[in-house]
Amino acid sequence: MRTKFGLILFVVLTLVAAACGDDDAGDTTTPTTAAATTTTAADATTTTAAVTTTTEVDACAIDQLNLVTPGVLTVGTGEPAFPPWVNSITGGGFDEPESKEGFEAALAYEVAAHLGFADDEVTWVRTTFDEAVTPGEKSFDFNLQQYSITAIRDEVVDFSDPYYEVKQALVTVVGSAADGATTLEELKGLRLGAAIATTSFDLIESVIDPDTEVSVYNDNVDVQSALIAGQIDGFVVDFPTAFFITNVTLTVDEVGQEGVIVGQFESPGDEPEEFGLLFADGNPLVSCVNEALAALRSDGTLAALEQQWLVSGADVAIFG
Amino acid sequence: MRRGPRLLGPRRPSGSREEGARSALIAFVSTLILSGLALWVVLTSEAWPRVQRQFFNPSAFREVWPDVVSGFWLDIQMFLVAEVVILILALIIAMIRSLRGPAFLPIRALAIFYIDLVRGIPVILLILLLGFGVPALQLSGVPDGRLFWGVTALVLSYTAYTSEVYRAGIESVHESQRMSARSLGLTQGKTLWYVIVPQAVRNVIPALLNGFVSLQKDVALVYVLGIREAVRAAQIYNARTFNYTGYIAAAILFLLVSVPVARFTDWYTERDRARKQAMSA
DSSP states (O other), rough: OOHHHHHHHHHHHHHHHHHHHHHHHHHHHHHHHHHHEEEEEEHHHHHHHHHHHOOOOOOOOOHHSSSSSTBEEEEEEEESSTTTTTTTTTTTSSOOOOGGGHHHHHHHHHHHHHHHGGGEEEEEEOOOOHHHSSSSSOOEEEEEEBBBHHHHHHTTEOSOSSSSSOOOOEEEEETTTTTTTHHHHTTSOOOOEEEETTTHHHHHIIIOSSOOOOOEEEEEEEEHHHTTTSSOOEEEEEEEHHHHIIIIIHHHHHHHOOOOEEEOOSSSSSSSSSEEEEEETOOTHHHHHHHHHHHHHHHHHHHHHHHHHHOTTTTSOBOO | OOOOOOOSSSOOOOOOOOHHHHHHHHHHHHHHHHHHHHHHHHHHTTTTHHHHHHSSOOOHHHHHHHHHHHHHHHHHHHHHHHHHHHHHHHHHHHHHHHHHHHGGGGHHHHHHHHHHHHTOOOOHHHHHIIIIIHHHHTTTTTTOOOHHHHHHHHHHHHHHHHHHHHHHHHHOOOHHHHHHHHHHTTTHIIIIIIIIIIHHHHHHHHOOOOOOOHHHHGGGGGGGOOOOOOOHHHHHHHHHHHHHHHHHHHHHHHHEEEEEEEHHHHHHHHHHHHHHHHOOO
């Protein structure tokens, strides 16, 4: 018994000693790290000096960019990605961003071309909507899947300048309780849904504030399933998506019910709601992409893409 | 001391009282030192302030707590309803599987088919299939409520597992019990109900309680149907603030239920074993 007690005492003492040792190590490393930082800073100064003397180095040249995979532009989008944002090679399908078909697919390749990437130097990765808009390391250089630029999101990720101004719309099926509503007041008593982490969900809560708790789904596919199943009276999505849904997926041929856009919403703040490309927080690539977007805007490419892929919702009524 | 959970290690032939006191003291001191060390390492770590802000943020906790609690109350209600139905249905299916004789072949085969089919499908798939798929058919007389179908999916899945637990219990009852009952003139059904099942259930109570804990957490999966239970409530808060304290709040609530059940299971198993040992002695 005595020896056993001694053994336990020994183990405990070793642990304590190890912990103290750890502490010492921590103390000694601190100055070393500090020294290292100083050297890096010094290096950085020399580099800046070098840049200012030559002035020839382009900060947006491909070999100067801080890319996830060097030499390749890695673009993130949804899983799956839907028209009119990402179509397919046949035009009618979806989820094939490599086809350059669809507004965001085409835009990504235009931006890439401006940065100097050939088409085969662009690769696509998939993320869910809410995963890409959280803090942390990113698997992409930029992500585009209709991210609205908001102040809260801007604290944890970075956005490019806007590439599209959007309105939110309410979708339902013919004959539902939401069909034919024209005022916000009429929407208050409805069972409404939206996908998690979207501005559509925020809009329902802040603008409509319905009596029944808003139903929240993983993505726009599940939201539609719930509407088809009769579990909600309607859902909110951005207008171009609403247009696609009511024309292609929510049709009598596809699901036996006819989808309709009930109306559009005025954006809740004073500012219009706008989509931006999403970057990891502090990514220096943003300024280069903004240059590319500005060029695309001024030479009319952006407007042409919008014309080609997106429908104007000007003739759809706005809820009063 | 002897009846309690064996935290102090496996049972040994009883020594003097002095020795027991000393080992309790050693256990106490070493636990105190180890947990103190662990806490000290965590709290002095460089990342701790960030971890605290993102995961253990008191103001975020106060903000999200009411939503998570009301979501968790829904989880508990779903769990209770589902568990009662599961315990009954699973027993019926296990008894069907245990019926002997060629005449019962079709319903025996049906029971096996059901168990194989449902156990082979992920629960989440069943929930999506029933929760969105069935109501979309718009059949008259079939409910379209997502709570109904979400709980039904859980019941179907857990009934298959639980009936296998019951069956293991039924098979663990010695064959002589069945034969004696039959020779007394009891029908097959009566033998099962009055002789086999009572003994079988007692043998598998720990396994059944294990299923309780599992289901109590899996009810959260119905959030995919847009049901705002605890996990979804926490997720909504997270999506707005990027703060994970809501998830911690939900985890605490789940632990508050599952840990006591787990401790109770241990206690029950120990007591049952002691009782059996006493009987055979």
